[in-house]
Ligand SMILES: *[C@@H]1O[C@H](CO)[C@@H](O)[C@H](O)[C@H]1NC(C)=O
């Protein structure tokens with residue numbers, strides 16, 4: 001690490017030996033499409049010298065004061081593993097919610113207890129589960145008609161598109177091998193013509209309305225095969241004309257030796 005980076009880090013960390021104090025850091029809000037998995041990043045600090053003994057996540061409660069309401073409690077083994085704690089007892093409080101449903105929408109708070117006091121991060125994180133009805137295909141071109149050899153980039157958007165999503169693409173209902181929020185199609189041919197849809201999970205639910213692409217032949221484009229065939233035809237015609245002219249000239253020219261040569265050529 002170079003000295004500059006180190007000094008910036010030290011500045012960020014505050015004066016050496018400063019007590020980090022009680023704090024929980026969450027994202028402001030977190031949007032997730034129903035049925036997919038949400039991993040909510042979270043970190044926490046506490047005054048030095050304390051040891052964390054218990055960590056809890058709860059929805060819609062200021063201090064996680066109701067045991068039964070907790071979605072995760074390190075002291076309680078739950079059969080329901082929908083809410084999984086990916087954090088630790090040191091500073092990471094990341095929470096994973098498997099297969100979110102609409103009713104998971106809530107403000108979640110993280111609470112931890114030490115051998116001294118306990119603390120709940122007051123702000124919490126609002127987890128918003130949307131039903132994905134707003135999934136759309138957006139295209140880099142305004143027109144659906146694109147010339148052969150051209151390119152187009154399709155993006156799959158939804159209210160949650162600012163998070164990395166598991167996006168799948170389809171042409172005329174058949175899954176394409178490309179995944180990810182953007183589908184880049186270049187060097188277009190007629191085979192690319194079709195209706196494109198995207199979906200936010202592999203089950204093919206939450207699928208967008210189709211976006212249809214029409215690839216048309218580009219008439220203004222230089223087609224070397226066509227050019228070569230025209231040139232060959234012209235050359236052939238010129239050659240035949242010359243040949244005909246030559247034969248005609250020889251026929252009309254006097255002299256027996258010419259006659260003999262001609263009949264030899266023909267015979
Ligand atoms: C916290 O834990 C999660 C899951 O193990 C990990 O992806 C993340 O990078 C960790 N965050 C920090 C700040 O260490």
Ligand SMILES: *[C@@H]1O[C@H](CO)[C@@H](O)[C@H](O)[C@H]1NC(C)=O
Pocket residue numbers: 172194195210212
């Ligand atoms: C694409 O969709 C349009 C109507 O939305 C339909 O008329 C057309 O037949 C579809 N094309 C293919 C290849 O399925």
